Amino acid sequence: MGTAVERFDDKARELFDGIGRNEVYEGELLRHRVYTRFLHWMVALFFFLALFSGFGIYLPWLFRWFTPIFGGGPLSRSMHPWFGLAFVFFFALQILNWITPMKWTPADTRWVRNMKGVISGKEKLEPPETGFFNAGQKIQFWEIVVGCIVYLVTGSVLWLGASVFGRITVAVSYVLHDISALIMLGGIFIHIYLSTIGEPGTFESMTRGAVTESWAWTFHPAWFKQVTGRDPKQAYEEGLHRQQGRQNRP
Numbered sequence: 273m274g275t276a277v278e279r280f281d282d283k284a285r286e287l288f289d290g291i292g293r294n295e296v297y298e299g300e301l302l303r304h305r306v307y308t309r310f311l312h313w314m315v316a317l318f319f320f321l322a323l324f325s326g327f328g329i330y331l332p333w334l335f336r337w338f339t340p341i342f343g344g345g346p347l348s349r350s351m352h353p354w355f356g357l358a359f360v361f362f363f364a365l366q367i368l369n370w371i372t373p374m375k376w377t378p379a380d381t382r383w384v385r386n387m388k389g390v391i392s393g394k395e396k397l398e399p400p401e402t403g404f405f406n407a408g409q410k411i412q413f414w415e416i417v418v419g420c421i422v423y424l425v426t427g428s429v430l431w432l433g434a435s436v437f438g439r440i441t442v443a444v445s446y447v448l449h450d451i452s453a454l455i456m457l458g459g460i461f462i463h464i465y466l467s468t469i470g471e472p473g474t475f476e477s478m479t480r481g482a483v484t485e486s487w488a489w490t491f492h493p494a495w496f497k498q499v500t501g502r503d504p505k506q507a508y509e510e511g512l513h514r515q516q517g518r519q520n521r522p
């Protein structure tokens with residue numbers, strides 16, 4: 273018998289699998305079900321809407337050209353908090369959905385210590401203990417959680433204004449709100465790069481929901497082992513043999 277949150281997520285996953293489709297072909301594994309993908313793209317949509325409407329408020333002299341997209345400056349200003357709230361709402365559902373695979377483990381601490389080897393590309397496979405998400409992904413996830421809290425608190429202060437909270441609180445909130453946005457934006461650039469050209473094959477996990485087995489044993493070996501029962505190192509070597517065999521064929 274799961275907790276209320278687990279039961280809620282299980283129901284939502286089943287419901288969304290009935291609405292959308294997971295496309296998994298031979299030699300592939302299901303990675304993200306419809307519900308996860310729906311939440312992810314809602315988060316992304318409202319993140320960018322909040323970002324672009326926020327740019328016009330942050331630096332109007334530079335980003336004034338963004339505001340017509342939202343029907344002009346004043347409308348941009350009044351829609352921004354609603355985009356922000358929608359972003360936080362969908363990310364809150366994603367937190368519930370991902371809370372278990374995002375838990376920090378001792379293997380993640382070892383991953384961080386060994387980060388140089390992973391990032392430099394010297395090692396062909398991620399460390400064998402790397403599960404569904406690696407430590408880098410978890411750090412970014414928790415950074416977004418903190419960012420959402422900062423947006424909620426400082427955003428409410430900015431929304432209600434100095435007449436309720438006083439000028440100093442509003443001034444501090446501006447600074448924290450903008451710092452949080454800039455940190456998140458930097459992280460999202462890296463995230464988009466890694467999810468597309470940086471680690472080919474990752475993007476499909478958020479479109480049709482599947483990844484190839486070779487993607488899984490390369491980037492998330494412990495997860496590969498958990499779902500297939502096969503040894504990732506051995507699967508990698510067999511894959512290499514098959515590839516060499518194909519290349520040597522006349």
Ligand code: HEM
Pocket residue numbers: 303312315316317319320405408409410412413416460463464467468474475476477478
């Ligand atoms: C065009 C923009 C984006 C693309 C192409 C993209 C792509 C992806 C993909 C392919 C994954 C799955 C990674 C995996 O299974 O290992 C993923 C996961 C994730 N995405 Fe995005 N994403 C985008 C925007 C965003 C935005 C705006 C946010 C939040 C502000 C976000 C937050 C996350 C998080 C927290 C994860 C799980 C951990 C991770 O993989 O880093 N994404 N994204």
